[in-house]
Amino acid sequence: AIADTAPLHVDSQHEFLDWLRSAGFSVNPNVARCTSPAEVHAFCADALAHRADLDYDIDGVVVKVDGFDQQLDLGFTARAPRWAIAFKFPPEEKTTVLREIRIQVGRTGVLTPVAEFDPVTVAGSTIARATLHNLDEIRRKDVRPGDTIIVHKAGDVIPEVVGPVLDKRPADAPEWDMPVACPACGSPVVHEGDEVAYRCISLDCPAQLKERLIHWVSRGCMDVDGVGDELIDKMIEAGLLHDVADFYLLDVDAIAALDTGRTYVKDDKKKGVAAGDSIKVGTAIATKVMDELIRSKEQPLSRVLFALGIRHVGKSVAEVLAKRFLTIDALAAASEEDIAACEGIGPKIAASVREFLSVPENLEVLQRLRDVGLTLEENLGAAVAQAAQETGVDATLASGQPLAGLTFVLTGTLVNRTRDEAGAALKLLGAKVSGSVSKKTSYLVAGPKAGSKLTKAESLGVPVLDEAAMEAILATGEVPNV
The missing domain is CATH 2.40.50.140 (Nucleic acid-binding proteins)
Structure with missing residues (x-):
């Protein structure tokens, strides 16, 4: 999200950089405000020609839209701002x-x-x-x-x-x-x-096993801190891991006894070891690993689905599936058509999910995960409660999804919330928030300095709300008749 710079009384990138300089921050002097595409091209060409003269390495130039209002109107894709682009050097x-x-x-x-x-x-x-x-x-x-x-x-x-x-x-x-x-x-x-x-x-391929295990404990999945490539290698060599469910059958003693592959270089009477003795993982690390594994049992279904490594199922797809089906049993019982009907999920993903959940060995692993304490359910209540607290929306109101089926577009500068915060609050009540106005737009929320989106909404007859009206909707879940 774009930071709120209103208290600084700056309206553009170059004004913000000037403010930073005046405040004593170190600002790169190799910047310029260009007024035409030709000037942008000339700046990039000059930067490339003098690349070797700098005291640091660079791989290109970032070109940004200067005005903050224009940046807000352009918004973001899922991965990057639409108002900035990199000119990469060869x-x-x-x-x-x-x-x-x-x-x-x-x-x-x-x-x-x-x-x-x-x-x-x-x-x-x-x-x-x-x-x-x-x-x-x-x-x-x-x-x-x-x-x-x-x-x-x-x-x-x-x-x-x-x-x-x-x-x-x-x-x-x-x-x-x-x-x-x-x-x-x-x-x-x-x-x-x-x-x-x-x-x-x-399914017995050892190379796949290691990669699946590493993926399972990674930060975006079950987030088990302290378990990396080296420790997983030792666990596999010791015969402790055959699938992801085996993580939850480990104990402190088994982990502590694993050989790290290193040896003591000198005698240590306090530890009762001699030079050349192998160094074990030890109780302290083993206890931390077990604590992390126990904590990971509380991860929601969306994390589990991503961690399972189903082909074509990334973090976003896993979240959609979890929100739609709520439990692994409901997802396993769903047809390929049911899965493909989810927003953003096509036939290729649906076929992959259906295939994975049709393999008996995979179902056995899921049952073993349930047996060791994973719920395999999506706790939407907790997720909604947390999001409600963050956005200031009533959790009970959010659970009813009163804005389902409505599409909002936000434009201009909002006072009480940033546009991202307002969008998150509207989504929590079930609304879809779009970046562009069309005939399908239900309402346009327009703050000061609204631009082309307001003009288009008026031309299409889309109802226009101010920020106060939006706050009333967020407080009651009821939309005005306009």
Whole structure:
């Protein structure tokens, strides 16, 4: 969200930067206010030409709409503001030798080819590997083991193989092909005709197991702090983990006894160990891990659905499914058509969810999760109560969804709330909040300095409310007859 700068009496980006300078903040001097596209192009070209003269690394220039009112009107997508865009500089390129293409098996069984090449320094750091994504990409770029290749960092961040230097290719360099068997478990590799991905479909594949376990405990999923790659490796080696439900069968003693792979360098009589003895995980860390695992049982169904690693089900899709079906049993009983009817979910996602919940082994894991204490339900009451407290909306009123079926658009400057806060409050009462006015818009809420949206609403006959009217709706759930 855009910060509230009204108390500073500034209306634009450049005025805000001037205020920061006057307040004693360090502000980059390499900024300019441009009045035309030509000036923007000239600034970017000059920044690229003098990139090496700076005392720090940059990978481009950010171009922003100056006025805050215009920024508010333009709003945001799910990932970025519509009022700012990055002009990326061409990445620095280096050549090196591709020694091998190895396969990495992900948590959904996808086989991803990874280029292993002689280490080379690019954009300030040394890289020695980069994903090649899939076989189609390898064919398109025509890269082969033994090639001299051009590498760079996409966005000066992600290592990428640009392509081969063909005049340096060894005469005997053969085309690379996908293996017919999974390198982790030896099971057959399957390629579905409508997809670029090659997959290992074995549920017993150890590579998939590790990736599924890592995904389960990650921050966006069950959020189990203190459990990372290294500890999961040790748990698998010790035979403690075979699926995600096994996390909840662990105990402090079993975790504490795990070997870290390191040894003591000198005798320590207090600990009763000698140089060369293996270092164990220990009770302190094990207790913390168990506390985190117990806490994770309280995560809502949306987190569990995301953590299960169902193909095509990310965080947002998981939240939609959880809100619609409320329990894992209801979702498991739903037809593919029922799932596809959810807003934002198409037939491909629905088919993936239905397929996952039709596999007996997956249903067994879900039952084991229930047996160890996970509720597998979405606690909408708690979520609504928290959101109501944050937005100042009555929780009982919100549970009735009085604004369901209505679409609101917000424009101009609001006094009591930011537009994001007002939108969140309206959504809590069941309304849909859109960024643009159309014939389907139920109400436009217009604050001071409203612009083109107000003009369009008036031309379409869309009812226009002021902020006081909106606050009345949020307090009562009742809309005016206008």
